[in-house]
Amino acid sequence: MKNLLTFIGLAAVMVLSLFLAVITGDYGPWYFAWLVGTTMIVLISAAGAIMFERQDEEQLRKQGSNH
Amino acid sequence: MDMLINPTVVELSRLQFALTALYHFLFVPLTLGMTFILATMETVYVITGKPIYKEMTQFWGKLFGINFALGVATGLTMEFEFGTNWSMYSHFVGDIFGTPLAIEGLMAFFMESTFVGVMFFGWERMSRKAHLVVTYLVALGSNLSALWILIANGFMQDPRGGTFDPNTMRMQFSSFIELIFNPDAQAKFVHTSIAGFVTGSMFVMGISAYYLLTNKRKDIALRSFRIAALFGVISSIGVITLGDALGYIDGQKQPTKLAAMEAIWNTDYNTVSASWNLIAIPSRAEQKNVFAVSIPYILTPLLTHSETTVIPGIIQLEQEAKPKIVNGIKAMIALKEYNADHSNTQALTTFKQYENDMGYGFLAMQFAPDQDLKKINATNLPSVLDKTAKDTIPNVWVEFWSFRLMVAAGFFMLALFAFAAYFSLKNEIEKHPGLLKLAMWSISLPWVAVEFGWITAENGRQPWSVFGWLPTFVSASTHSVGYMVFSLIGFTLLYSSFIAAELYLMFKYARLGPQEDHHGHGAEPAGGGMAGQPTFAKLSMDRK
Numbered sequence: 001m002k003n004l005l006t007f008i009g010l011a012a013v014m015v016l017s018l019f020l021a022v023i024t025g026d027y028g029p030w031y032f033a034w035l036v037g038t039t040m041i042v043l044i045s046a047a048g049a050i051m052f053e054r055q056d057e058e059q060l061r062k063q064g065s066n067h
Numbered sequence: 068m069d070m071l072i073n074p075t076v077v078e079l080s081r082l083q084f085a086l087t088a089l090y091h092f093l094f095v096p097l098t099l100g101m102t103f104i105l106a107t108m109e110t111v112y113v114i115t116g117k118p119i120y121k122e123m124t125q126f127w128g129k130l131f132g133i134n135f136a137l138g139v140a141t142g143l144t145m146e147f148e149f150g151t152n153w154s155m156y157s158h159f160v161g162d163i164f165g166t167p168l169a170i171e172g173l174m175a176f177f178m179e180s181t182f183v184g185v186m187f188f189g190w191e192r193m194s195r196k197a198h199l200v201v202t203y204l205v206a207l208g209s210n211l212s213a214l215w216i217l218i219a220n221g222f223m224q225d226p227r228g229g230t231f232d233p234n235t236m237r238m239q240f241s242s243f244i245e246l247i248f249n250p251d252a253q254a255k256f257v258h259t260s261i262a263g264f265v266t267g268s269m270f271v272m273g274i275s276a277y278y279l280l281t282n283k284r285k286d287i288a289l290r291s292f293r294i295a296a297l298f299g300v301i302s303s304i305g306v307i308t309l310g311d312a313l314g315y316i317d318g319q320k321q322p323t324k325l326a327a328m329e330a331i332w333n334t335d336y337n338t339v340s341a342s343w344n345l346i347a348i349p350s351r352a353e354q355k356n357v358f359a360v361s362i363p364y365i366l367t368p369l370l371t372h373s374e375t376t377v378i379p380g381i382i383q384l385e386q387e388a389k390p391k392i393v394n395g396i397k398a399m400i401a402l403k404e405y406n407a408d409h410s411n412t413q414a415l416t417t418f419k420q421y422e423n424d425m426g427y428g429f430l431a432m433q434f435a436p437d438q439d440l441k442k443i444n445a446t447n448l449p450s451v452l453d454k455t456a457k458d459t460i461p462n463v464w465v466e467f468w469s470f471r472l473m474v475a476a477g478f479f480m481l482a483l484f485a486f487a488a489y490f491s492l493k494n495e496i497e498k499h500p501g502l503l504k505l506a507m508w509s510i511s512l513p514w515v516a517v518e519f520g521w522i523t524a525e526n527g528r529q530p531w532s533v534f535g536w537l538p539t540f541v542s543a544s545t546h547s548v549g550y551m552v553f554s555l556i557g558f559t560l561l562y563s564s565f566i567a568a569e570l571y572l573m574f575k576y577a578r579l580g581p582q583e584d585h586h587g588h589g590a591e592p593a594g595g596g597m598a599g600q601p602t603f604a605k606l607s608m609d610r611k
Contacts, residue, residue: 027244030253030312034260038210041264041301042107048297048492049111049120052290055494 094138100267102206156542171215179208221252268299273510324527395428476516
């Protein structure tokens with residue numbers, strides 16, 4: 001049941017996203033650009049932070065193997 | 068006969084609105100940017116489960132909260148100002164202009180204000196994912212708030228979605244869709260919102276640089292610096308390209324703004340080799356640049372994105388305005404006659420014939436004898452035409468230099484963010500104290516850029532409050548000079564105290580920084596079990 005609800009929820013998000021993309025793509029290309037661009041900025045910055053954690057762990061491992 | 072409109076009152080009204088708007092916009096961009104940066108930090112917290120990102124969100128959230136409260140306080144007065152100081156404007160376009168402002172208050176601001184409370188006090192009352200959704204809703208709400216305001220501003224720059232009704236003497240809605248999808252509003256929203264992202268990024272990066280230079284909570288500073296540098300470099304690229312798009316759109320609708328922005332006095336029909344003024348000293352009196360450093364072959368592609376489009380110069384634009392002024396005078400006289408007698412169909416027909424130029428008739432009023440267009444005759448018409456035509460051009464010196472200062476600040480920040488992101492990604496940022504110092508001292512730069520950006524946009528719109536339809540000088544209320552001086556001083560003192568309070572609190576809490584880890588470590592349970600308490604990260608690498 002939980003899986004079904006999750007599926008329905010995600011499907012609704014997809015339909016809404018497509019609807020927004022079609023409407024804003026036709027009438028408001030700059031609004032659409034903002035939606036896509038902001039999402040990209042957030043995701044790349046978050047990826048940078050997660051990359052920082054990997055670099056951090058790597059450095060810690062190197063320090064550990066030196067001792 | 069008493070003057071209908073007192074130019075001193077108009078100038079004081081303009082000064083008051085400019086001051087309150089510029090003060091207000093000291094707070095807005097940080098809110099626009101910080102909300103999404105907080106959402107980014109919290110996203111990493113939810114993905115990785117590392118409590119340090121929650122601590123970062125809470126710490127930067129505190130600084131955001133100070134700014135948010137003062138931003139709201141300064142924004143409210145501006146909406147009232149339309150009614151008190153710009154009553155003719157409010158009457159003329161209130162039906163259209165008031166709608167996005169009302170939606171902003173009822174939808175975006177209520178959404179943002181409600182969820183900001185949940186964001187601050189909901190850490191221990193909801194799951195991590197639910198809290199993250201709330202933080203995103205705050206970010207979305209604050210930017211939606213900006214969207215509706217900029218839709219209203221877009222109408223002032225390029226009036227779409229409304230028609231003038233001679234019976235009510237005001238503009239009325241014809242299309243809500245045209246209003247919200249106005250290209251000027253769209254480009255202005257994305258440019259302004261992303262400029263807010265740059266402001267938030269520089270704020271976080273600069274303060275993080277200060278912590279790195281003073282060995283304060285490097286665990287938080289390094290992570291914040293990384294996020295802010297990446298956020299900033301992409302946003303800077305975005306704000307520059309979107310600014311170019313906005314300039315292109317504005318240039319098509321407001322050629323006077325474009326010509327003033329680039330100090331182009333004479334039309335150069337040799338479009339390929341037309342020169343772009345890198346720097347210039349424009350002289351309004353002499354109608355030329357008394358000094359200029361120009362680069363050939365750049366102007367046309369830079370401004371028009373083509374090599375063949377002719378860019379009209381100021382002198383040509385003044386000449387092109389004269390027939391519109393003549394038509395506008397006819398439209399305004401006919402409108403006055405129709406208003407005196409609504410059965411006068413001849414007057415209505417004449418008005419309809421010249422309706423599109425009625426704004427130029429309004430504009431000519433200030434140069435007509437006793438501000439009465441009917442007193443213009445064959446003798447004084449050339450003088451009225453010359454003065455009115457010259458008045459269609461905004462202040463070139465202000466436009467040219469405010470635009471250049473904004474652009475220079477934008478490119479400097481792009482370079483700074485690019486180096487900062489590069490060295491941060493290489494984990495070598497601490498090896499470059501010079502860059503850290505530069506980041507710290509550049510914190511105020513985005514504010515310089517956005518303030519000059521607004522001066523470019525609004526000075527360039529002059530002499531109109533609604534471009535082509537309603538001049539600024541007929542938009543103001545008929546207050547006394549004393550009233551305007553009194554309220555101007557009051558606003559200046561009040562807003563200055565807000566700025567002083569913001570700076571004091573920001574410096575205090577930024578210097579204080581995130582609290583040190585004195586209480587031991589421990590992983591935080593999902594769902595924010597330690598929420599509401601200061602959260603202390605177990606550092607995987609001690610950089611102190």
